[in-house]
Amino acid sequence: MxxxxxxxxxxxxxxxxxxxxxxxxxTGMAGDPAGDMAQSWVILMSGTLPEDTEPAIRMGFETVRESLVEYYIHHYMQLSGITREAIESWMLPVAAARLDEDLPAQERAAQVCSGTNSSVIKVELHIIYTDTTMTE
Known part of the structure; x- marks a missing residue:
């Protein structure tokens, strides 16, 4: 599930x-758990804090975000037996689909710049993001 x-x-x-x-x-469904984990990864790395968040809190959040997400992914892989490669293979389709959701502009921009260490996926997402903003 x-x-x-x-x-x-x-x-x-x-x-x-x-x-x-x-x-x-x-949105619960039967599917590939690696895709579900990729969705969580994208959400966790691209989610934004409210505009009026204090700068110190924002800085603290951004400082620990990547470490917390990395710990979560590592723990998930240990419990599930799913590999990082399996999860990463879902990153582009999940992130591209998320760009079609009704997200705040700040979160859409954050998604293009985060969520994975792969520069190829970042470039592909930037192209997708640019195409979707030009057609709105």
Missing amino acids: CHGDFHPDNVMLSEGGDPYRVIDWM
Whole structure:
């Protein structure tokens, strides 16, 4: 079962009982877990903070973001047995599909510049992003 939109806003924590609950299963589906993980990776690396976030908080967030995402990916790979290569093979289609979503401009721009270490994917996403902004 793939969630399709797994990120921190879709996890509810509780003080007692179960430590957490995953919510918002509207996009839940059967599919390739590597694609689901790639979707989470793109969301986590391109998500933005509200415009009025204090500069110190923004800087702290950006400083730890990549480390937290890398830890999450590594832990996911250990538990699932899925390879980084399998996840990365989904990065371009997932990121391209996300550009078609109704995202704030700041988050769309962040997505083009982050989400993977592959410069080829960044260039391809930039081309896709440029094409979609020219047609709007």
